[in-house]
Amino acid sequence: MTRYTLITGASSGIGLAMAEALARRGRNLVLIARHREALEAIASELTQRFGVEVLFRVCDLGEPLRLSGFILELxxxxxxxxxxxxxxxxxxCGPFFxxxxxxxxDLIDINITALSRLCHTIGNAMALQGGGQILNVASIAGFQPGPxxxxYYAxxxxxxxxxxxxxxxxxxVGVKVSVLCPGPTRTAFFRTANLEAGRLDNSKLMMNAEEVALAAVRGLERNRALIIPGWQNRLLATAPRFMPRWLARKLYGAINKHYCPH
Ligand SMILES: NC(=O)c1ccc[n+]([C@@H]2O[C@H](COP(=O)([O-])OP(=O)(O)OC[C@H]3O[C@@H](n4cnc5c(N)ncnc54)[C@H](OP(=O)(O)O)[C@@H]3O)[C@@H](O)[C@H]2O)c1
Incomplete structure (x- = not known):
């Protein structure tokens, strides 16, 4: 039976780069996002270039009813x-109030609820079919609070x-789970988060989505628990462990305040 890889957020940025890296490795894909035209174009391009089957499904994962409909379909x-x-x-970003x-x-529904429900449904099916692999995309933001x-940090x-x-x-039950923690990556993320990314553009910290996807695919092949692309990001993810928490709060608060328009 043909097996597929399901990728959410595959219409741009890191998800798109993951789709390309996995199609290159011969995987059949099902791509999920909201923008039909983008998904259509990506599916046809990846099929042509790599000869794999690429399907897509338009779904707003932040809409509880649409998410439930999609879960039922699966x-x-x-x-x-x-x-x-x-x-x-x-x-x-910005002051909470x-x-x-x-x-x-929306953020909670997409980043937390949809991700968890998909793990629940697809992970369960994987366990019944005798195995599979899950990659959840977190961030180096997950290692400390982010005033x-x-x-987002939470x-x-x-x-x-x-x-x-x-x-x-x-x-x-034979289901392998890995988590990807990218640092700043050149994608549409900063624009949609309303962050002033221009200031970050020339930073040595910025990676390309393709570099992040390559690290992710290699990490999956080695069944790594935690995949942090780039040595600078590994350093940033480790540093908060050696800081008192008051200092982490102050430091990340100051960094975020610098990039958030307010
Ligand atoms: N860029 C960074 O610096 C960075 C760093 C660390 C972690 N990350 C994480 O990496 C992941 C990918 O982000 P990215 O940087 O690649 O940003 P991006 O280019 O903005 O990609 C976000 C993807 O999520 C999809 N998406 C957004 N809202 C959705 C919804 N309601 N329903 C379904 N799909 C939705 C978008 O597709 P549609 O708009 O077509 O729906 C798009 O494909 C995110 O989880 C982000 O938190 C990013």
Whole structure:
């Protein structure tokens, strides 16, 4: 039976780069995002270039009813998945009370709820079919609190800890779980999060989505628990462990305040 890789957030940035890297390795794909035209173009290009089957499904993962409909479709469908890449995610920034609640709710629905439900449904199917692999996209933001982007940092801390927890739980049923923690990456993320990324553009810290995807695919091949692309990001992810928490709060608050318009 043909097996597929399901990738959320595959219409741009890191998810798109993951789709290309995995198609190059001969994997059949199902791509998820909201923008139909982008998905259509990507599916046809990847099929032409790599001769793999690339399907797509338009879904707003932040809409509870649409997410439930999609989950039902997956549960009732015949398609089998051997890899799930949960990459869709959004950020918001600014003082918590100055931000619209609807945007915070969206972030929680996409970054946390949709990711967890897809792990629940597809991970369970993988366990029944005898194995599979899950890659959840967190961030180096998940390693410490992030004032002025508190909801985003906390959502990524959730993804990080949830994924590591699941990895241990699912070891017994043959489902391997890895978590990807990129640092700043050149994508549309900064624009949609309303961050002033121009100031970061020339930073040595910025990676390309393709570099991040390559590190992710290599990490998956080695079944790494935690995949942090780039030595600078590994350093940034480790540093908070050696700081008192008051210092981490102050430091990351100052950094975020610098990049958030307010
Ligand atoms: N860029 C960075 O510096 C960075 C660093 C660390 C972690 N990350 C994480 O990497 C992941 C990918 O982000 P990116 O940097 O590649 O940003 P991006 O280019 O903005 O990609 C975000 C993807 O998520 C999809 N998406 C957004 N809202 C959605 C929704 N409601 N329903 C379905 N799909 C939705 C978007 O597709 P549509 O708009 O077509 O729906 C797009 O494909 C995110 O989880 C982000 O937190 C990014």
């Amino acid at each position: 549960e009732q469908g015949e398609r089998q998945f051997d890899l799930l890449v949960n990459c869709a995610g959004i950020g918001t 100055a931000q619209e609640w609807a945007d915070q709710q 002025w982007m508190s909801t 959502s990524k801390a959730y993804v990080l800890h949830f994924s590591e927890g699941l990895r241990e739980e699912l070891r017994g």
